Amino acid sequence: MEPTLSQYLLVSGALxxxxxxxxxxxRNLLIIYMSLELMLNAANVAxxxxxxxxxxxxxxxxxxxxxxxxxxxxxxxxxxxxALYRKRQTAEVADLATMKL
Amino acid sequence: MEGTLFNIFAGLAVLSAxxxxxxxxxxxxxxxALFLVTTMISISGLFVLxxxxxxxxxxxxxxxxxxxxxxxxxxxxxDLREGARRKLNLVSLAMGLMAVGALFLVYxxxxxxxxxxxxxxxxxxxxxxxxxxxxxxVVGSTRALGQALFSVEKGFILPFEIVSIxxxxxxxxxxxxSRKEPR
Numbered sequence: 001m002e003p004t005l006s007q008y009l010l011v012s013g014a015l016x017x018x019x020x021x022x023x024x025x026x027r028n029l030l031i032i033y034m035s036l037e038l039m040l041n042a043a044n045v046a047x048x049x050x051x052x053x054x055x056x057x058x059x060x061x062x063x064x065x066x067x068x069x070x071x072x073x074x075x076x077x078x079x080x081x082x083a084l085y086r087k088r089q090t091a092e093v094a095d096l097a098t099m100k101l
Numbered sequence: 102m103e104g105t106l107f108n109i110f111a112g113l114a115v116l117s118a119x120x121x122x123x124x125x126x127x128x129x130x131x132x133x134a135l136f137l138v139t140t141m142i143s144i145s146g147l148f149v150l151x152x153x154x155x156x157x158x159x160x161x162x163x164x165x166x167x168x169x170x171x172x173x174x175x176x177x178x179x180d181l182r183e184g185a186r187r188k189l190n191l192v193s194l195a196m197g198l199m200a201v202g203a204l205f206l207v208y209x210x211x212x213x214x215x216x217x218x219x220x221x222x223x224x225x226x227x228x229x230x231x232x233x234x235x236x237x238x239v240v241g242s243t244r245a246l247g248q249a250l251f252s253v254e255k256g257f258i259l260p261f262e263i264v265s266i267x268x269x270x271x272x273x274x275x276x277x278x279s280r281k282e283p284r
Contacts, residue, residue, distance in 0.1 A: 002102065014115050
């Protein structure tokens with residue numbers, strides 16, 4: 001039996017919820033960042049599913065742009081984390097509560 | 102066949118996503134990163150099932166390849182130990198679970214009312230036939246996606262160029278950020 005649109009959307013929602021849970025609960029900067037990637041991918045799954053079931057390619061073009069922007073975002077974010085680690089020697093959010101370096 | 106593959110890929114994606122966030126056996130970030138790779142590959146399997154072949158390839162190349170390698174490099178560069186196992190704040194854990202669970206339930210019920218079986222039963226039989234005809238048409242091959250992206254009247258040429266500038270800016274910014282400061 002072919003999976004329906006609502007099944008794909010459910011998977012996407014589950015992935016997004018797990019990613020959000022990771023951002024809220026985990027305390028390690030890198031794992032929070034991975035959870036963010038998970039949320040972006042959940043959105044991608046929903047967009048591709050919508051594009052497939054509505055017979056329109058624009059959703060897939062959107063996902064193409066999202067992947068590109070996410071790659072740029074990952075590069076900048078990880079560079080920021082490395083720069084922060086050089087100054088503070090930590091990657092735990094609890095230790096990064098002040099704005100002063 | 103397709104249903105079985107969907108179940109395998111969807112189950113694998115959700116399971117390994119859970120292991121990224123809350124792994125009962127290891128709190129090492131490297132483990133999380135490797136399970137994230139599994140999630141990305143399962144998602145690309147879902148893309149294949151959705152006829153988005155180009156995006157499936159790009160997903161593996163960019164995410165499982167480039168992005169995760171970058172993550173692993175940074176994890177190993179920072180030399181993060183498992184560290185003193187900090188006590189999880191139980192209040193924040195409970196609040197997070199509640200908030201996320203509530204959000205998911207709202208999302209699920211909105212899907213059920215919009216796209217669920219009840220909603221589909223209300224629509225006419227002719228309508229579903231039309232939807233299936235539309236389904237058969239959309240194949241996200243490289244050629245189709247390229248034509249959608251670069252067609253002159255309906256294309257996305259300006260966003261494409263803007264994204265290329267964004268990538269250049271990101272590259273310059275990363276070099277600037279990760280340079281050792283001269284002292």
